[in-house]
Amino acid sequence: MRPSAARLLNILVPVKRTIDYAVKIRVNPDQKGVDLNVKHSMNPFDEIAVEEAVRLREKLKDQVKSIKLVTIGPAKAADTLRTGLAMGADSAIHVEIPDSAPPPEPLGVAKALRAIIEKQKDGVDLVILGKQAIDDDAGQTGQMLAGLLDWPQATFASKLVVDPAQKVANITQEIDGGLQEVKCKLPLIVTTDLRLNEPRYASLPNIMKAKKKPIEKLKPTDLGVDLAPRLETVKVAEPPKRQGGGKVESVDELIAKLKEAGVIGKN
Amino acid sequence: PHALVFLEHRGGVIDSGSLSALTAAEKLGGQVTGLIVGSQEEVQQVLPKAQKLKGLTSVLHASAPQYAPPLPEAVTPLLEKLLKDSPFTHVVSAHSASAKSLLPRVAARLDVPAVSDITSVEHDSSSNSTTFTRPIYAGNAIATVRAPSEIPLKFFTVRSTAFGAASADGSEVEAKSVDAVEVAKPGSEHVKTELTKSDRPELGAASRVVSGGRALKDAKTFNETLEPLADLLGAAIGASRAAVDAGYADNSLQVGQTGKVVAPELYIAIGISGAIQHLAGMKDSKLIVAINKDPDAPIFQVADAGLVADLFEAVPELVKKLKEQQ
Numbered sequence: 001m002r003p004s005a006a007r008l009l010n011i012l013v014p015v016k017r018t019i020d021y022a023v024k025i026r027v028n029p030d031q032k033g034v035d036l037n038v039k040h041s042m043n044p045f046d047e048i049a050v051e052e053a054v055r056l057r058e059k060l061k062d063q064v065k066s067i068k069l070v071t072i073g074p075a076k077a078a079d080t081l082r083t084g085l086a087m088g089a090d091s092a093i094h095v096e097i098p099d100s101a102p103p104p105e106p107l108g109v110a111k112a113l114r115a116i117i118e119k120q121k122d123g124v125d126l127v128i129l130g131k132q133a134i135d136d137d138a139g140q141t142g143q144m145l146a147g148l149l150d151w152p153q154a155t156f157a158s159k160l161v162v163d164p165a166q167k168v169a170n171i172t173q174e175i176d177g178g179l180q181e182v183k184c185k186l187p188l189i190v191t192t193d194l195r196l197n198e199p200r201y202a203s204l205p206n207i208m209k210a211k212k213k214p215i216e217k218l219k220p221t222d223l224g225v226d227l228a229p230r231l232e233t234v235k236v237a238e239p240p241k242r243q244g245g246g247k248v249e250s251v252d253e254l255i256a257k258l259k260e261a262g263v264i265g266k267n
Numbered sequence: 268p269h270a271l272v273f274l275e276h277r278g279g280v281i282d283s284g285s286l287s288a289l290t291a292a293e294k295l296g297g298q299v300t301g302l303i304v305g306s307q308e309e310v311q312q313v314l315p316k317a318q319k320l321k322g323l324t325s326v327l328h329a330s331a332p333q334y335a336p337p338l339p340e341a342v343t344p345l346l347e348k349l350l351k352d353s354p355f356t357h358v359v360s361a362h363s364a365s366a367k368s369l370l371p372r373v374a375a376r377l378d379v380p381a382v383s384d385i386t387s388v389e390h391d392s393s394s395n396s397t398t399f400t401r402p403i404y405a406g407n408a409i410a411t412v413r414a415p416s417e418i419p420l421k422f423f424t425v426r427s428t429a430f431g432a433a434s435a436d437g438s439e440v441e442a443k444s445v446d447a448v449e450v451a452k453p454g455s456e457h458v459k460t461e462l463t464k465s466d467r468p469e470l471g472a473a474s475r476v477v478s479g480g481r482a483l484k485d486a487k488t489f490n491e492t493l494e495p496l497a498d499l500l501g502a503a504i505g506a507s508r509a510a511v512d513a514g515y516a517d518n519s520l521q522v523g524q525t526g527k528v529v530a531p532e533l534y535i536a537i538g539i540s541g542a543i544q545h546l547a548g549m550k551d552s553k554l555i556v557a558i559n560k561d562p563d564a565p566i567f568q569v570a571d572a573g574l575v576a577d578l579f580e581a582v583p584e585l586v587k588k589l590k591e592q593q
Contacts, residue, residue: 021524024543025407034408044525106371107380134524136403138383143339143368144375152340152454155368170458174519175364176284177277177469178462182338184455194525195518230380230418234398234411242550244569251584254556255592257572261554263475263533264500264589 008065009164009186011053012124013089014113015046015071017080018135031235042080045130047087048192051199052128054088056162063164065122066090072112072227074099078215085210086202092215097227103136104227110144115223117149124187126169131156131191142191152184158195162186268297268390268397271349272323273360273369276305279312283472284361286320286432288425292359293322293433295390295397302349303328304342306335314442321437331447339369340455344448346373350420357390357397362424374422381422382412386429397421405524405547427472428530428551470520473503475533478522478549481509482538482559482578489515492578493537495586499593505529505549507539523548538578541566558582 017040019025026035042050050069057064069084069092071077081092095112097104104112117124132139146153154160154171158179162169167186172179174193202210220227248254258264270292275282292299301323303313310330317326327349333341350358350373358373360366362384374381385399386409395416403410414421463469470476477497483489489510497504506516508523522529524547534552539545541557541564549555550569557570558578567573574581 019404021544022542025404027408034404105380107375107378110375134405137401137405138381139367140371140374140381140383143371144381146339147343147372147375153368153372154455155339156364173364175460176471178460180336180460181458182455183458188454194521230415231382232413232415234413236403237409237411239402239406239409239551242569244555244571245567245573246571247567247573247575249574251574251576251581251588254572254574254585255588258533258554258556261533261571263554265592 009056009060009063009125009162010065010120010122011056011067011126011128012117012120013046013049013053013067013069013084014109014127014129014141015050015069015080015084016043016130016133017041017071017073017077018043018133021134027236027238031237033236040076042083043130043133045132045134045192047199048194048196049128049130050084050087050089051197052160052192055197057088060162060164068092070095070113070116072104072109073097074101081215082210083202085213086207087200088206091213093218094215095218095220095223097220101227102229105229105231106138106140106144108225108227108229109141110148111225112220112223112227113141113145114148115225125167126162126186127189129189129191131193142189146189151187151189153189153191154182154184155191156193157190158193160190160196268295268356268392269354270295270297270299270357270359271355272299272301273358273366274301274303274317275361275363275365276303276309276313279309281313281316281320282361282363283432284363284427287427287430288359288361289320289322289433290430291385291388291425292357294388295357296392297356298324300324300355301326304330304334304337304345306330306332309335316435318439318442319435319437321434323437323440325440326442327445328442329445329447331449333450333453334447336457336460337365337369338453338455338457339372340453341450342369343372343376344450347376348448349445350377355420358420358422360424362426366424370422370424377420379418379420379422380414381424382414383424384426385423386426388423399423402426405528406551407547467497468501468503470503470505470522470529471527473529474531475500475502476505476522476529476531476549476552477502477535477537478505478507478539479510479515479537480507480539481513481515483510483515486515492582496535496582499586499589500533502533502535507545508542536566536570537582539566540564541569
């Protein structure tokens with residue numbers, strides 16, 4: 001028996017192009033930002049989000065009707081979408097902003113995502129996104145989107161079990177000092193933590209296939225949102241330099257050093 | 268300014284992170300109101316303690332079965348009601364899992380941005396603007412951001428290692444009950460909470476951390492080598508991404524850019540080379556000790572006490588000698 005249309009899941013996965021996690025961050029001498037002429041990749045937590053959507057389809061088969069990616073970023077952010085499409089997403093939306101535009105704040109991004117969700121003909125049942133981006137480290141977008149839509153939210157997910165028939169999901173969340181399980185109604189916002197899964201590497205055939213998958217281009221004005229930051233970034237500075245390089249020659253010297261620092265008893 | 272500080276609690280005790288958030292709120296230079304939310308029993312237990320926190324000028328409390336635990340979907344309507352057309356100018360909390368889930372949701376409902384994980388705060392009353400510093404790129408850069416007067420309600424979460432804890436010996440301040448805002452059909456319900464039962468302190472809050480890397484060979488060796496030292500020092504155990512990827516340690520123990528960011532009094536890195544991604548998670552530690560047999564390992568560049576040695580000899584010797592001195 002074919003499931004009725006109401007039971008099919010449409011999943012939206014917002015992703016962000018960030019400086020690759022392994023790149024050494026260099027602050028620009030003008031103290032207005034960091035050197036962006038370095039390798040970029042998909043934000044690692046967003047990669048986990050894409051992987052989770054693809055795994056849901058592998059488990060729920062055709063009960064997952066669509067997996068759509070969305071990114072807000074300059075022209076090059078299209079590469080990030082191709083990465084996600086190669087992992088198994090079906091299609092993507094690119095809200096393109098000029099290279100010179102300041103990075104949008106989480107509230108602006110959440111408003112853009114709300115507008116995108118409202119534009120989807122078949123609706124959205126599940127939004128999966130990273131718990132934070134490793135550039136601004138704000139960790140707010142998912143919660144803000146849930147607030148704007150007045151949807152339930154499950155942050156810092158380390159396990160996600162979706163029941164499309166009942167339109168509910170059980171989520172294990174990483175909280176301080178342990179785990180918490182919540183049961184949420186769909187539509188729902190889930191933010192991913194490190195333990196949720198290990199993202200796959202896209203195979204060459206899938207990378208080739210991804211080149212043919214559709215990417216819809218939009219402008220912020222198409223969505224009726226203003227992405228101008230409301231907080232003012234006064235400066236971006238180097239963190240205080242650490243005076244490292246101290247050496248000890250033996251375990252005895254190490255213990256003496258620990259004592260000197262007051263970390264262990266002086267006896 | 269008038270700040271509202273979200274005071275979290277567990278088992279009748281106010282979280283230390285909230286005490287640091289209170290210290291940060293005090294720096295705004297105005298009134299500071301604490302907010303306690305929970306079941307009736309929890310609130311009764313915690314309220315007298317909250318009233319004596321130094322730095323608070325008053326305490327608000329709301330209780331309902333729905334607030335234990337305080338899921339964001341249930342607590343958001345209460346905060347919205349409290350904050351709309353209110354005298355409050357700032358909303359403050361720890362950068363804890365629970366508050367991180369709640370504050371941005373409330374901020375979005377009130378159409379204001381939020382500032383995460385701040386390490387300093389300064390309020391200028393004449394321009395009604397607040398300036399913060401906060402780490403970005405996992406602490407590899409420090410951003411100074413200013414919330415101007417156009418943002419009527421300034422939300423921020425506080426990195427607890429950057430502010431001391433407010434003391435509990437203040438004079439008792441006034442407490443006022445506010446009505447719970449009932450959510451008729453909550454979209455989420457709490458199923459269960461499982462706190463890790465460990466005699467070791469929690470990695471994120473520990474004052475001492477012993478971390479291991481790929482050189483520990485396998486999960487068994489990892490535990491057998493690190494546990495005696497961690498036990499002796501009362502330290503939490505951490506791991507590099509390489510050690511986690513190799514399956515020596517659980518993901519929850521990962522220290523680094525994509526794992527936990529820690530800043531303990533003492534960080535001992537054992538068999539960790541010191542990839543950028545790891546350094547980002549621990550370089551704000553007060554005293555860094557590194558034990559590694561490769562003298563060129565980057566970890567030595569940030570270490571205060573680097574010992575070039577075979578960890579399988581040095582660590583047991585360290586444990587033995589520390590024991591002898593006890």
